[in-house]
Amino acid sequence: MLTEIPRVIVASIPSPSEGVWNIGPFPLRGYALCIILGIVVAIWIGEKRWQARGGTIGEVQDVAIWAVPFGLVGARLYHVATDWKNYFGAGGDPIEALYVWHGGLGIWGGVALGAVGAWIGARRKGIRLLPLLDALAPGVLVAQAVGRWGNWFNQELYGRPTDLPWGLKIDSDHFSGAYQASQDYRDAVAANGGIPPEFVTFHPTFLYECLWNLAAFALIIWLDRRFRLGHGRVMAIYVMVYTLGRGWIEYIRIDDVQLNDVLGLRFNVWTSIVLFVLAAAYYVWSAKNLPGREESVYADGRTTPVEAGADSEDAGDAEDEGDGGTGVTHDASTAGDD
Incomplete structure (x- = not known):
């Protein structure tokens, strides 16, 4: 076995030696940086797509003031609700439910409450919600791709042990309880003379999801350009x-999850199945009853020409959307309170 150690070390993805850097009294956390960078990228992409759809630049940032806090709260609530014993069960500390920087953000709670925040912001700006969600959805995928690197910094949410060349090295003090209770762990301890393994590598599920999200982003952008999707179909x-992607990635994870086995599947796998079916049903219904794309992204039906200086590709997209060369200029003062 010892002869295999150098090969395993070379053919693996290392984990960061630390995920927190102290700048004076202030801790700078890799997890938080990934989340913040993801949000910034999502807003930037959303602004570009919103302008191409006929919206006014800056409105996505205004909506984000509502959507981002709601989304973060929703993501944390989902995590705490599905793993409540870690905080409110025996040996748990309820105050740690507030420690977002330790990891633990459930995407579906973030999407659900983030959409509520977007709805509030959209109403205040006189914006239709469905075209707004269509503009934002691809950027959210990129944000998720960036945010997953926060799991790499925290050495969490990895998959089962693997000897693949891209296996992820995890420090033994970050081994999950689920892994330590597994047959894989017992076999590794037995093979190592009763000593806990130090050189085992795991499926880098953070990387799998990052790559899947980026591929999904490219696919959605192509589909949207090709078929001029509207009425929430991009979001669907x-x-x-x-x-x-989340379904099969979730299936190979070996992290500690309270709802780990619901009728033979992890809770998040069931969530993925249900949401896929609902989204597919909405897509079919929408394509049949609401064909094409909205001519205006505003509740009062007004249109806004692409601002001077926009790139030609975005301008072409906006012209295709039916502003019809009306020349009607959207006055930001009529959009509603900020």
């Missing part, structure tokens, strides 16, 4: 494509 495809 986002849900369908993401849940397809």
Whole structure:
């Protein structure tokens, strides 16, 4: 076995030696940086797509003031609700439910409450919700791809042991209880002379999901350009494509999850199945009853020409959307309170 150790070390993905850097009295956390960077990227992509759909630049940032806090709260609530024993059960500390920087953000809670925040922001700006969600959805995928690297910094949410060349090295003090209770762990201890293994590698599920999300982003952008999707169908495809990937990635994870076995599947796998079916049903219904794309992204039906300086590709997309060369200029002062 010892002769295999150098090969395993070389052919593996290392984990960061630390995920927190102290700058004076202030801790700078890799997890938080990934979340923040993901949000910034999502807003930037959303602004570009919103402008191409006929919206006014800056409105996505205004909506994000509502959507981002709601989304973060929802993501944390989902995590705490599905793993409540870690905080409110025997040996748990309820105050740790507030420690977001330790990891633990459930995407579906974030999407659900984030959409509520987006709805509030959209109403205040006189914006239709469905075209807004269609503009934002691809950027959310990129944000998720970036945010998953926070799991790499925290050495969490990895998959089962593997000897693949891209296996992820995890420090033994980050071994999950689920892994330590597994037959894989017992076999490794037995093979190592009763000593806990130090050189085992795991499926890098953070990387799998990052790559899947980026591929899904490219697919959705192509589909949207090719078929001029509207009325929430981009959002529906986002849900369908993401849940397809999340389902199989979730299946190979070996992290500690309270709802680990519901009728033979992890709770998040069931969540993915249900959401995929609902999104697919909505897509079919929408395509039949609401064909095409909205001519206006505003509740009062007004249109806004692409601002001068926009790139030609975005301008072409906006012209295709039916502003019809009306020349009607959207006055930001009529959009509602910020």
